[in-house]
Structure formats: structure tokens, C-alpha cells
Amino acid sequence: MADPTFTAPPEAPNRDEHSNGTYSGLMDAFLSWMATFAGELANLVTWIGERAAAAEAAAGGADAIEWVSEAAYTAGESVVYSPVDLQSYRARTTHSGLTTDPSADPTNWASFTIGKTPTLDSLTVSGATSLTGLQEAVVPLSGAAPVIDFSLGTRFTLTTTENAALTVANFSAGCGALVTITVGGAHSLDWTGIANLQHPDGGTVPAAPGSGETNSYIIRSDDGTNVILTLAEENISA
Known part of the structure; x- marks a missing residue:
């Protein structure tokens, strides 16, 4: 999801303003803002949860959330694991309503291997390179x-x-x-x-x-x- 935003609060009511007739109006505006603020806080909690899941996925994907069919996902932000192969994937596109598992949907999901042992089809390296613990398959x-x-x-x-x-x-x-x-x-x-x-x-x-x-x-x-x-x-x- 997009980064959350917050509505600036209105002027807070003051009981001393009863005498000039502005208290009720200020209170109504402030209570209305608090209702809006509660919804914005809920969005913040969801946003923090997604960021925490992405951070865990970057550390190895062990705590990535399970992919749910037809759920909504955001390109570049949503990281899930597939219940089919238990591997982690990052959303390529912003989408919802799809029923194809990420492991079989390279159009909308990219394999996410940071923190794990990656599988590479090819690798081009230039410049001075130092490799430690390299073991070649026989x-x-x-x-x-x-x-x-x-x-x-x-x-x-x-x-x-x-x-x-x-x-x-x-x-x-x-x-x-x-x-x-x-x-x-x-x-x-x-x-x-x-x-x-x-x-x-x-x-x-x-x-x-x-x-x-x-x-x-x-x-x-x-x-x-x-x-x-x-x-x-x-x-x-x-």
C-alpha cells in the first residue's frame, strides 16, 4: 500500500470559549477530525505490518505472509510466500482478484531470494572479484x-x-x-x-x-x- 498520510488537526476546543459561542463549533470539528484520524491510524498499522513483513522477507523470507487468492497486492511492496512451493515472491504489478499462485505467475510475481541461497541461470562478473567458499558441482x-x-x-x-x-x-x-x-x-x-x-x-x-x-x-x-x-x-x- 501507499505511504499513509494524516489530516492536520483543527483548532482544539477550549472550555473557556463557552462565553463567546465558539466552543461547540470547535468541538464538532475536533470530534470529526478524531474519527478521520482513527481511520488513518488503522491504515498506519496495516502499512507498518506490510513493512515489517517485507523486512522479514529480506532477511530470509521466513515470516513473509502467505499468498491469498484474489487478495489485493501492491507492485514492489507486497511480499508473500507461495503455499505451493513455500518460496517468497514480490509483486511485479498492483493487482487484485487473481487466482494463480505466484509460483506459476511470473507476469505478476517475481521470485524473491534476498537472504536465501539464490538460483541463477547465468551471471556476468567484471572487475576484480573475490569469492570465498565457492564449491563447484561435479x-x-x-x-x-x-x-x-x-x-x-x-x-x-x-x-x-x-x-x-x-x-x-x-x-x-x-x-x-x-x-x-x-x-x-x-x-x-x-x-x-x-x-x-x-x-x-x-x-x-x-x-x-x-x-x-x-x-x-x-x-x-x-x-x-x-x-x-x-x-x-x-x-x-x-
């Missing part, structure tokens, strides 16, 4: 046709249980990944399913690990078309 691969999918991460592991034909997906210019492969037996690695694959070491496919051994490979694309495969570490100790 994506496990398996099977006869493991796919190095760059949309899932930049670190992959594979322990073979059979011959493996590796491919890549969702790569673009400037992407790269570290792939650590342990060969679990007399298994081969086939990289030929990767289009436009290049090998900087004399144009040859990097060596595959021996049975029970582990190698790490760097796979990258500088232009979004060609893929470069390089042996980074060979026969890594467990």
Missing part, C-alpha cells in the same frame, strides 16, 4: 554414451563399466570443462562422436587411461563450432 557421467552437457556444469566424472562413446551438448564460444575419467576395466574411450573435434598434441587423440587408471581431460570450444580436447593429467593417483 556432474557424474555413466553408461555407454555419456554426454558432456555444458548446461549442467563444468566438471564431470566418469568411471567406465563398458566401452564409452562420449559426446558433447549445449556448448558455446568460450565454454570449457574438466572431465575426469577412470577406466574400470578393458574399456575403450571413443571421442569420434564429437563433431569438429581437434587435438592440440600433434592432432592425435589423447591417451586413454589403462585399466584401473584415471586421466583428466580439458574439453573446450573457443568459437562455438570447433571442440578442443587436451590431456590435462595422466594416471592420477587415487
Whole structure:
């Protein structure tokens, strides 16, 4: 809701003014103002409650109010949690009468993650950056046709249980990944399913690990078309 406003009080009545006939008029005006003031105080209490809920939401959303179907909400101010996914949302629009839960209504609600661990689809950082406690997710691969999918991460592991034909997906210019492969037996690695694959070491496919051994490979694309495969570490100790 909008910031509350208050009506200035009229002149207060004074009992000493009975004699000049102004007391009754001043009292009537003052009582009328008090009725208006009571309504304005009620609006202030509502406004304070919304601000307190927003502050709690900014600290983690634990005390955000539950979204109510068809209720009235104000753009940029109303913060609620969804009873469907229990996540917090801030109103994008001023609206009322809507029945769609915020988790399914990106037109009118924005996910509100301040104070929580945010989920980002992408992030661009410029300038000197210091990160503390950064932990990169490792994506496990398996099977006869493991796919190095760059949309899932930049670190992959594979322990073979059979011959493996590796491919890549969702790569673009400037992407790269570290792939650590342990060969679990007399298994081969086939990289030929990767289009436009290049090998900087004399144009040859990097060596595959021996049975029970582990190698790490760097796979990258500088232009979004060609893929470069390089042996980074060979026969890594467990």
C-alpha cells in the first residue's frame, strides 16, 4: 500500500470559549477530525505490518505472509510466500482478484531470494572479484554414451563399466570443462562422436587411461563450432 498520510488537526476546543459561542463549533470539528484520524491510524498499522513483513522477507523470507487468492497486492511492496512451493515472491504489478499462485505467475510475481541461497541461470562478473567458499558441482557421467552437457556444469566424472562413446551438448564460444575419467576395466574411450573435434598434441587423440587408471581431460570450444580436447593429467593417483 501507499505511504499513509494524516489530516492536520483543527483548532482544539477550549472550555473557556463557552462565553463567546465558539466552543461547540470547535468541538464538532475536533470530534470529526478524531474519527478521520482513527481511520488513518488503522491504515498506519496495516502499512507498518506490510513493512515489517517485507523486512522479514529480506532477511530470509521466513515470516513473509502467505499468498491469498484474489487478495489485493501492491507492485514492489507486497511480499508473500507461495503455499505451493513455500518460496517468497514480490509483486511485479498492483493487482487484485487473481487466482494463480505466484509460483506459476511470473507476469505478476517475481521470485524473491534476498537472504536465501539464490538460483541463477547465468551471471556476468567484471572487475576484480573475490569469492570465498565457492564449491563447484561435479556432474557424474555413466553408461555407454555419456554426454558432456555444458548446461549442467563444468566438471564431470566418469568411471567406465563398458566401452564409452562420449559426446558433447549445449556448448558455446568460450565454454570449457574438466572431465575426469577412470577406466574400470578393458574399456575403450571413443571421442569420434564429437563433431569438429581437434587435438592440440600433434592432432592425435589423447591417451586413454589403462585399466584401473584415471586421466583428466580439458574439453573446450573457443568459437562455438570447433571442440578442443587436451590431456590435462595422466594416471592420477587415487
